Amino acid sequence: MARFRRASYVAARLLLPPYLVPHVVAATAVMHHGDNLLDTGTRAQRAAAWASWEGRVRRALGTGVGDDPLMRTLVHTMEAYPRLRGVVEAYLSTATAELEFDGFATETDLQAYVDAYSLPGFMLVASLIGPDADDGSFRAGCRTFIEAGQRLDFVNDLAEDLREGRLGVPMETLKRFSVSVEDLAAGRESAGVRELVEEQVRAARAGLSASRELSALVPGPSRALVEALVEIELLTADSALRRGAELLRGSASPPPLGTLRVLARAWRRARAER
Structure with missing residues (x-):
């Protein structure tokens, strides 16, 4: 977890109550392990690795023994x-969307990927x-946040x-911006590429700004x-917006x-909540 996204790891260690940290790290480890299996090797290797691991997870769910x-x-x-059990089962049932992923033809395809893979993993x-208990508002807020984050990741990780x-x-x-994959692969920083990056980052930023309302939907210990x-x-x-086509x-x-300023403000908020 620390290697994947250090700022988020530090935030969890700093801001969550100590009793909750191990469980959040454990859930994150499950998410990242599954992600690695679905991303590493040939398609046949990835499919076999995922099928084996999914079977082991389901046995653990059924027997209560890891x-x-x-x-x-x-x-x-x-x-x-106990509520995590249903979330794990939902994740397992759709996670192979990542195995099938090799790009999107349309925005609708991207949205379907978020629903099938990004959101269940985040949950x-x-x-x-x-x-x-969630009346649907919390999950909807999570959906807004993870869609924006996924869109940001896709444009921010263009090079990789x-x-x-x-x-x-x-x-x-x-x-729509008259940009081809060949243009991107060649590193051509054309006007179309700059406009494409700006639009995608601004769309992500709008979703992230709307996600500020999510903190009001979580219990006090998690709010910060x-x-x-x-x-x-x-x-x-x-x-990413400043970096643009770069x-x-x-x-x-x-x-x-x-980032330090954000963490400092949040730490003060966490102390006040406790």
Whole structure:
């Protein structure tokens, strides 16, 4: 978790109550492990690795016994938070959308991917920091946040995704700006590329700004973390907007000083809540 996104890891350790941190880390580990299996190797290798792991998770769900440290940790967290069981089952049922992903033809395809993969994966963690009962508002807020974050990741990670041959910006969007995959792969910082990046980042930023309302839907102990995560994503979006077409050469990161300010404000909020 620390290697994948250090600012979010520090935020969780700093802002969550100590009793909740191990469970959030455990849920995040399950999400990342599944993601790695679905992303590593040939398609046949990925499919086989996922099928094996899914079978082990389902056995752990059925027996209450894990066969390795990660499984045992997952079982323990589900015992502490029984509502996680249904979230895990929902994640397993649609996660192969990532296995099938090799790019999007349309915006509709991107939205379907968010519903099938991004949101169920995020809910593994979100269900632990959210309300005990949800009337649908919390999940809808999570959907707004993760869609915006996923869109930001796709445009911010253009350079990496182009190397892997799995572009996350829909082809119809490229066409609208008269940009081709070949243009992006060649690193051509044309006016169309600049406009494309700006539109995608601004769309992500609008969703992230709307996600500020999510903190009002979570219990007090989780509120500071949710606020910090949204603000750090907004800082990342601002960095990506400044970088513009240079994202073709590498991703943008949130500025360290700005991130520290966000964490300091959130830490004061967390102390007040406790």
